[in-house]
Amino acid sequence: QVQLQESGPGLVKPSQTLSLTCTVSGGSINSGVYYWSWIRQPAGKGPECIGRIYASGSTSYNPSLKSRVIISIDTSRNQFSLSLSSMTAADTAMYYCARGDYASETFDIWGQGTMVTVSS
Amino acid sequence: QTVVTQEPSFSVSPGGTVTLTCGLSSGSVSTSDYPSWYQQTPGQAPRTLIYSTRTRSSGVPDRFSGSILGNKAALTITGAQADDESDYYCVLYMGSGISVFGGGTKLTVL
Numbered sequence: 263q264v265q266l267q268e269s270g271p272g273l274v275k276p277s278q279t280l281s282l283t284c285t286v287s288g289g290s291i292n293s294g295v296y297y298w299s300w301i302r303q304p305a306g307k308g309p310e311c312i313g314r315i316y317a318s319g320s321t322s323y324n325p326s327l328k329s330r331v332i333i334s335i336d337t338s339r340n341q342f343s344l345s346l347s348s349m350t351a352a353d354t355a356m357y358y359c360a361r362g363d364y365a366s367e368t369f370d371i372w373g374q375g376t377m378v379t380v381s382s
Numbered sequence: 383q384t385v386v387t388q389e390p391s392f393s394v395s396p397g398g399t400v401t402l403t404c405g406l407s408s409g410s411v412s413t414s415d416y417p418s419w420y421q422q423t424p425g426q427a428p429r430t431l432i433y434s435t436r437t438r439s440s441g442v443p444d445r446f447s448g449s450i451l452g453n454k455a456a457l458t459i460t461g462a463q464a465d466d467e468s469d470y471y472c473v474l475y476m477g478s479g480i481s482v483f484g485g486g487t488k489l490t491v492l
Binding site: 310324326363375 | 383416418420428430433434437471478479480482483484486
């Protein structure tokens with residue numbers, strides 16, 4: 263059974279860069295039928311897609327975040343990562359990693375999420 | 383920027399039927415947008431209910447169904463139960479690797 267687990271700091275200072283990693287277990291990240299996504303959700307609000315990456319390394323980013331986001335993949339470690347620069351209080355949210363199914367455009371497996379707070 | 387619209391809240395009686403909708407700020411929703419629906423309870427990650435408009439995810443009760451109604455995607459719960467009280471989010475695929483969540487519907491069962 264495939265599982266995803268986020269890891270990274272829970273507290274980031276304003277203007278700093280957030281770095282999160284998602285470790286995939288129970289299956290290979292090197293698949294042509296899935297993509298790997300980062301999604302965030304501020305408290306009391308709906309989720310927001312940050313972006314996705316395919317095993318090939320190809321990426322797509324939310325246009326509103328594109329200038330600050332880098333998603334990378336390490337197939338040897340079965341991990342993918344998020345880098346979000348110039349963090350502000352508006353970036354405070356629960357951050358989820360999720361597996362996406364290419365054929366149905368569905369987020370079918372989610373990590374439990376990690377809370378990130380931006381504060382000095 | 384295209385906005386995905388959902389009713390902010392809805393209420394249904396136990397055993398009743400409710401239909402939640404998912405629209406676009408401009409244009410109509412079609413199967414080509416790959417509508418999907420997610421259920422989220424407090425403190426939990428979203429759970430996939432419906433994908434590709436009407437396909438139920440594994441383990442999802444058949445009281446949940448998806449469809450296109452008019453120019454919107456729809457999630458219908460038939461015979462609502464108390465534990466269906468949750469937030470429901472739809473997602474539409476906009477192309478070029480971009481998926482957009484709706485603002486969510488808070489469903490109350492009372």
